[in-house]
Amino acid sequence: MNALRDTAAAWIASGRMGIVVEIARAEGSVPREAGTRMLVAEDACAGTIGGGHLEWEAIAEARALLRHGLASAYERRVALGPSLGQCCGGAVLLRYVRLDAAVVAGWPAATPRFVLQLYGAGHVGHAIARLLAGLDVQVQWIDGREEAFADAPPASNIARVCVDALDAEVALAPPGAYYLVLTHDHDLDWRITEAILKRGDFGYLGLIGSRTKRAKFERRYRARGIADATLARMTCPIGVPGITGKAPEVIAIAVVAQLLAVSSAAPAATLAATEPGCSAA
DSSP, X not given: OHHHHHHHHHHHHHTOOOEEEEEEEEESSOSSOTTOEEEEOSSOEEEOSOOHHHHHHHHHHHHHHXXXXXXXXXXXXXXXXXXXXXXXXXXEEEEEEEOOHHHHHTSXXXXXXXXXXXXXXXXXXXXXXXXXXXSSOEEEEEESOGGGGTTOOOOTTEEEEEOSOGGGGGGGSOTTOEEEEOOSOHHHHHHHHHHHHHHOOOSEEEEOSOHHHHHHHHHHHHHTTXXXXXXXXXXXXXXXXXXXXXXXXXXXXXXXXXXXXXXXHSOTTTSOOOOOOOOOO
16 A cells, blocks of 8 residues: 555656546455555556456546546446456445545555564665565664665665664564564674564564574573573574575565465454455456
């Protein structure tokens, strides 16, 4: 939602005319949930309402409305059956409205899937940040080297934090926050991870490294009084098991997939995970 809101603001600021297509109501098995939106202009689209013929027809209809002028909201119910070339079996009520600042202001604030402190702006950190920039998550990207952020494109959901005492930032995260620790220095990794373990209220703690690194760190943490039950909640190595490869992009995909899996399994009261629908693409 944050990325779509940013795109909408950019279109409005540049004078680009557009239509907002929203799933106003979802019935049964559908590709996306109610409240999902996409933007359609004559020469561009942003966001998705689920792909497939549903989206293709919605784009064509939005462009026709844009050309002929849309004075007020228009709604149409679409059944996702054989006539549309989709087998979901449900139905959606699509709402079309002209894009303007008032419409965007009325969109509810998106609740992030999770709040993440990402420690380290090396190659893997950059690859992870690029993937997270397109998701409804809130990220604090933390490193002590200002130049490490130089090539990173801006993203509204990612705040860059450059400080000397990285481990002190742990105390500023909200309860239930997620943490990824992948700095350029093992001693720094150790100090940051110790601060997170001592807090104990993390929703996810991932530490980059091998099983050997984990074993060495755990021995030192036990000597400092950290309980085995807390250590067992630490993820190291990080990433979805079974994905091989050491390229930063491969590691990033495995790690972000793991973050999404953890957030999807978490209680709905603390994370804004949505029920998966059928795939229309």
